Amino acid sequence: MPPTSQTLTAERILEATEEVLRRHGPAKATVVDVARALGVSHGSVYRHFRTKAALREAVTKRWLDRTSERLARIVTAGGSPEERLRAWLAALFEAKRHKAGDDPELFATYTVLTDENGTVVGEHIADLTGQLTRIIEAGTGSGAFMAPDPAAAARAVFHATGRFHDPGYAREWQRPGVQEEFEAVVDLLLRGLTSP
């Protein structure tokens, strides 16, 4: 572990914390470990983050924001609102499923982090349902969807697809037939949204 004698920034601390979490897991990752990885005293870490909880919260936010950004690109992409809604939901599911499948330990680590940071998760969900709202609004504008309250419809769609993005269901995502289950739910929801 080279001391990397750059100036100590919040950003560098966050990177080191992610690495320590990856290595040691959420239960054994300590502030002392983070400081050691950076070659500084743990007191210095506390100059940038008031508590260990604040540090973990910041890491959680960074991680969730990376997902949000990727999905946001679909909102403004081309295609009909139906296509974009399907693509958005599929991308969310795909992203989660691959994270959970490719590196289960890391995924479990972030599941612990999200469990202990309800506020940040709440903001993330508000962000995601906001993206969904924009797609649905586009659909009501073009007459493709019938939704008197697009924001409420967005939340309903998000809740109804929880099984395909909520970490609590991660175990199910590796089973055969999930893809069909996912498509069945999405088909049903899209039929509900489509105006008669």
Place this chain on the structure above:
Amino acid sequence: MPPTSQTLTAERILEATEEVLRRHGPAKATVVDVARALGVSHGSVYRHFRTKAALREAVTKRWLDRTSERLARIVTAGGSPEERLRAWLAALFEAKRHKAGDDPELFATYTVLTDENGTVVGEHIADLTGQLTRIIEAGTGSGAFMAPDPAAAARAVFHATGRFHDPGYAREWQRPGVQEEFEAVVDLLLRGLTSP
């Protein structure tokens, strides 16, 4: 604790086990406790249940079956398929929400039990989706619903309403606005099921 000198049956053991679980919680409920509550030696309990796990599984099954039975009555009740589908989903949500709200500790106990008995839970879910299937079949028969594969539609409806019956979401059920969320999802699903 009176020794209640009746003959020892599986049924009496299950009742005593429920009581011990209620009193001590899932972590501290032992087979010795159950035997003591019945005034017998713990060896006698093992005559009726091969392992502690089998005993807990049987308790779990009993508990889930009680819910199934109540819901089954709605399947064969009067009213249109739409009405019965709404009533069934509402009854499931209501039952769970009240169990979780009225006695959170007991609910947490049964959540632990269901977590450790995936097979029994799987059968319970198959039972419930079977009930849903029968309602949806009635709807396709009368022309009220359009569902090429009623069983698949039933599973989709069940998955889409997971937020309102999966114990993992119990915390959310006490928040204001859940009822509206629930109705929004059910409305969307029913619109999706209803033939154009």
Place this chain on the structure above:
DNA sequence: GGAATGACAGATATTGAAATCTGTCATCCG
């Protein structure tokens, strides 16, 4: 002077020895 340090007190986690529990079975009892 502003950032970094490390000693410190109280909180939390780890460890290993002792206690309890699970599951078996030879024996007992009606």
Place this chain on the structure above:
DNA sequence: CGGATGACAGATTTCAATATCTGTCATTCC
């Protein structure tokens, strides 16, 4: 004889002593 018992071995849990960590702050360093 068929069901109940309790002693037992190995597995698991509990508990208290020990070690580590969190968060603060007076002091050091550039």
